Amino acid sequence: MLKHLLPLGTRDEFGRQAQTKQQLISVIQAHFKRRGLTPIATPLLENQAVFEPYQMGNYQLYRLLGPDGQTLVLRPDLTLPVARFISATKVPLPQKFSYIGDIFRVSRRLSGSYNQMTQAGVELIGYASLKAELECLTIANQLSSELIDDAVEIELGDAQFAQQVVASVTSDAATQQAILTALFNKQIPQYQALIASYRQQPLYDFLVKWPRLFGQPQAIFEQLAQAPLPTCVTSTLNRLRQVVAWMQTTMPSQSVSIDLSSQAPQKYYTGLTFRGFSQVGGDYLFSGGRYDRLLTNFQAEAEPAVGMGINVDLLTSLAAPTEPAAPRQLIYFEPEQWATAEARLARTPNTSLSLAPTREQAELEAQRMGATLVDLTKGAEA
Amino acid sequence: MTERIKIALTKGRVEQQVLPLLERAGIDCSLVRNKQRRLIFNSKTQPYQFILAKGPDVTTFLERGAADIGIVGSDILVEHQSTQYELLDLGVGRCQFVLASTRTFDPFAPKRKIIGTKYPLITQRYFDQRGQDVEIIKIEGSVELAPLTGLADAIVDITETGTTLRENDLQIYDYLQPVSTRLVVNRMALKQHQTAIYQLVDQLAAVVNEPTSKERA
Numbered sequence: 345m346l347k348h349l350l351p352l353g354t355r356d357e358f359g360r361q362a363q364t365k366q367q368l369i370s371v372i373q374a375h376f377k378r379r380g381l382t383p384i385a386t387p388l389l390e391n392q393a394v395f396e397p398y399q400m401g402n403y404q405l406y407r408l409l410g411p412d413g414q415t416l417v418l419r420p421d422l423t424l425p426v427a428r429f430i431s432a433t434k435v436p437l438p439q440k441f442s443y444i445g446d447i448f449r450v451s452r453r454l455s456g457s458y459n460q461m462t463q464a465g466v467e468l469i470g471y472a473s474l475k476a477e478l479e480c481l482t483i484a485n486q487l488s489s490e491l492i493d494d495a496v497e498i499e500l501g502d503a504q505f506a507q508q509v510v511a512s513v514t515s516d517a518a519t520q521q522a523i524l525t526a527l528f529n530k531q532i533p534q535y536q537a538l539i540a541s542y543r544q545q546p547l548y549d550f551l552v553k554w555p556r557l558f559g560q561p562q563a564i565f566e567q568l569a570q571a572p573l574p575t576c577v578t579s580t581l582n583r584l585r586q587v588v589a590w591m592q593t594t595m596p597s598q599s600v601s602i603d604l605s606s607q608a609p610q611k612y613y614t615g616l617t618f619r620g621f622s623q624v625g626g627d628y629l630f631s632g633g634r635y636d637r638l639l640t641n642f643q644a645e646a647e648p649a650v651g652m653g654i655n656v657d658l659l660t661s662l663a664a665p666t667e668p669a670a671p672r673q674l675i676y677f678e679p680e681q682w683a684t685a686e687a688r689l690a691r692t693p694n695t696s697l698s699l700a701p702t703r704e705q706a707e708l709e710a711q712r713m714g715a716t717l718v719d720l721t722k723g724a725e726a
Numbered sequence: 727m728t729e730r731i732k733i734a735l736t737k738g739r740v741e742q743q744v745l746p747l748l749e750r751a752g753i754d755c756s757l758v759r760n761k762q763r764r765l766i767f768n769s770k771t772q773p774y775q776f777i778l779a780k781g782p783d784v785t786t787f788l789e790r791g792a793a794d795i796g797i798v799g800s801d802i803l804v805e806h807q808s809t810q811y812e813l814l815d816l817g818v819g820r821c822q823f824v825l826a827s828t829r830t831f832d833p834f835a836p837k838r839k840i841i842g843t844k845y846p847l848i849t850q851r852y853f854d855q856r857g858q859d860v861e862i863i864k865i866e867g868s869v870e871l872a873p874l875t876g877l878a879d880a881i882v883d884i885t886e887t888g889t890t891l892r893e894n895d896l897q898i899y900d901y902l903q904p905v906s907t908r909l910v911v912n913r914m915a916l917k918q919h920q921t922a923i924y925q926l927v928d929q930l931a932a933v934v935n936e937p938t939s940k941e942r943a
Contacts, residue, residue, distance in 0.1 A: 626791030
């Protein structure tokens, strides 16, 4: 009986949904090509050690035993395999890579989540300047306006800001971590209890408001200006101001916000972070940022890097409906008429060749497909 | 009307305790009050939709984005490893996780204990912290039966006053974490409906933090 059943958390894709996803992938690939990114494809299977720096959260890995007894995993992420590739091959840097592939993360059983997801992405490795972040933001802006009708908001953050602020409040590492966890997960009752002992600190008012420190840039910068923040965050905030100003000038119709109360997508992020969401999707459409120490998981030398992952499945579910298809046609013909049928197929959109051996079966096929049968055996116009 | 904020409310005791708070916060709950057998309600006057569901399902609705806000006990949030934002302790439904058993139970007996519970994750974490390996039996209904019938050596369960435990000749051996009803918000929903959700949270927080009549006196 099992042969008919899919493993939990997987699905087949077919018909309209598969078509939309393929179209979307084509658009993304064309976009990447137009920008001169080098495609890279890494294997679905990797050694588990590749993903040591990866935080799985509530997900788990699909693990397999390799032929030599080593633990292999279905990749849960596409950034670390690219880092592994660069470290192993010593390809000259800087390089701009792009990828589209499937990732696997085992979610809670029977939760309604799928464990296989398609992700597209960009890895700009060896670029230390802010231009790398700006190129990613440009791709995010252009692709989201190209692919979906809903307005997409790009939210900027920073991977270091929260750690820097908390370190100025307490030197106790365990307390720092407890505050950050409660802040990032917005466990407000717990967070309030944790910060209560810092009432006398000048930063206390900021700590109270911190979980709500996300929204329109102007309002956030005004709040930040009133807080006695440590000087070590000055360059972080200046960079944020610079990026916001650049976005407002370069992509004036792009909605932009700031979130300084959330965790970076992964622990290996080191600088500016960005995510995009629409008003209707249940998750982020894309997320990325700077991770200058990523390669140190594989080699001694660090390399500056910026990357971004795009949730292709969510984009597919939100993608604008494709243009109404031309009426579907099914061409019935004899084998000796193949060239004529092929010519008609080539010039008529939404047409398919009927491989039915008889006219009756071709009629049934056309009926099932909701198509018009064009019968070349009756001398229909070729 | 603007897009509705979907509020999943745990039906039963939580619903009874939270409806007065929502009403004092200015939320029209008349449809929920007169629910008959319906489970989903669109407010006629405010941009809210109420969904009545069992506690564990509230967390599922929230995780999947089928609800924007959930009102549910912290016991369920912890057990179901909720990853959503917990914005407010509503201060009702207060109770406590306890380790309980019969009078003859020896918590220090050198054996691998069998523990009955509705909360295997919380139980596992409790014993892990004590370096004890225990066998956990998941119980769906009256957990008190487990030690009384010999199914388990002890139970981990929540209790409000301890009355049910006492009436079943069970005694408390240890106190675990306290429990109360929380307002939880889907991560994306908070980004998408920031103003509307914080408005509701602030209204409710004002009610929750109102001094009681005893405090006023």
